[in-house]
Amino acid sequence: xxxxxxxxxxxxxxxxxxxxxxxxxxxxxxxxxxxxxxxxxxxxxxxxxxxxxxxxxxxxxxxxxxxxxxxxxxxxxxxxxxxxxxxxxxxxxxxxxxxxxxxxxxxxxxxxxxxxxxxxxxxxxxxxxxxxxxxxxxxxxxxxxxxxxxxxxxxxxxxxxxxxxxxxxxxxxxxxxxxxxxxxxxxxxxxxxxxxxxxxxxxxxxxxxxxxxxxxxxxxxxxxxxxxxxxxxxxxxxxxxxxxxxxxxxxxxxxxxxxxxxxxxxxxxxxxxxx
Numbered sequence: 630x631x632x633x634x635x636x637x638x639x640x641x642x643x644x645x646x647x648x649x650x651x652x653x654x655x656x657x658x659x660x661x662x663x664x665x666x667x668x669x670x671x672x673x674x675x676x677x678x679x680x681x682x683x684x685x686x687x688x689x690x691x692x693x694x695x696x697x698x699x700x701x702x703x704x705x706x707x708x709x710x711x712x713x714x715x716x717x718x719x720x721x722x723x724x725x726x727x728x729x730x731x732x733x734x735x736x737x738x739x740x741x742x743x744x745x746x747x748x749x750x751x752x753x754x755x756x757x758x759x760x761x762x763x764x765x766x767x768x769x770x771x772x773x774x775x776x777x778x779x780x781x782x783x784x785x786x787x788x789x790x791x792x793x794x795x796x797x798x799x800x801x802x803x804x805x806x807x808x809x810x811x812x813x814x815x816x817x818x819x820x821x822x823x824x825x826x827x828x829x830x831x832x833x834x835x836x837x838x839x840x841x842x843x844x845x846x847x848x849x850x851x852x853x854x855x856x857x858x859x860x861x862x863x864x865x866x867x868x869x870x871x872x873x874x875x876x877x878x879x880x881x882x883x884x885x886x887x888x889x890x891x892x893x894x895x896x897x898x899x900x901x902x903x904x
Contacts, residue, residue: 644818645822645826647822648819648822648825649826651776651811651823652747654809655774655775655806655807656746656747657804657806658804658805658806658807659744659746659774659807661803662774662803662804663772666727666728667728670727670770670772671722672801673769673798673807674721674766676798676800676801676803677765677766677769677794677798677808678715678718680762680793680797681711681758681759681794682711682714682715684711686793687711688703688707690706690710690758690786690790691707691709691710691758693757693785694757694758694786697757697782697783697784697785698755698757698780698783699782710758710759714766717767718766721767721770724770725742726770726771726772727742728741742771745773745828745829746829747773747775748768748773748774748775748776748827748829749775749776749823749831749832749847750765750768750776750778750831751778751820751824751830751838752764752779752780752783752834753780753783753835754780754781754782754783757779757780757782757784757786758790760833761777761790762790764831764833765777765794765808767831769807773828774806774807774808775808775809776809776823777791777808777811778819778820778824779810779815780834781815787810791810794808795808817841820838820841821841824841824842824845824847825847828847829847829849829850830847830849831851832849832850832853833851833852833853834853838851839851839852839853
């Protein structure tokens with residue numbers, strides 16, 4: 630099917646060549662980064678965070694995102710650009726990813742961290758700035774390179790975000806090609822080829838994108854609609870909580886059939902818990 634699709638990059642052979650060039654640049658950049666110690670790695674991760682956390686950058690990219698996609702509002706996206714990134718940085722700074730990361734003498738095991746390779750980062754239109762930065766931070770923390778595949782709707786915002794990340798890497802003396810972004814025009818064929826040629830796919834997006842990632846033949850981690858964590862504590866009305874969660878998670882066509890059964894089940898469980 631893909632062999633019949635054509636874009637401004639050319640036919641399927643053109644797509645392969647475009648991605649192959651990006652992958653080669655990424656691998657060259659990795660060879661210049663492979664001997665980085667933990668302090669240098671953490672410096673790189675902090676630089677990426679700073680690329681979006683700066684107040685003027687957070688505001689600029691928030692404005693770009695709303696104008697680009699028509700989704701959300703500027704104030705909320707500023708908060709997301711900063712808080713999400715700071716939280717990600719806080720968690721990453723606590724983790725060792727270079728050299729020996731775990732020593733288990735009782736089992737005779739020593740664990741060493743090793744880069745995965747070139748990571749494909751699929752970015753959604755709902756979060757075209759913070760998600761690419763956060764995924765790049767995770768990839769760089771493991772001494773990998775990352776190539777970001779933006780949503781067509783959020784391409785301008787994501788491209789600008791990647792430009793800022795590349796600039797921050799160069800500022801601290803690291804190769805900019807540790808972070809790259811797909812060239813325009815972004816389309817499914819180009820994104821699929823990137824997934825095919827890379828070493829790991831980290832996909833945030835529609836169910837269709839997640840399915841494509843898992844069927845690419847490349848190891849993949851995907852998250853799409855419905856993967857929202859919900860906390861239900863001991864004070865909750867279980868029947869009511871189950872119904873509300875079902876309304877969110879079930880398809881409309883299934884709700885009428887499954888909701889009564891779900892209510893019956895939760896009532897039975899509630900009685901058992903009280904006994």
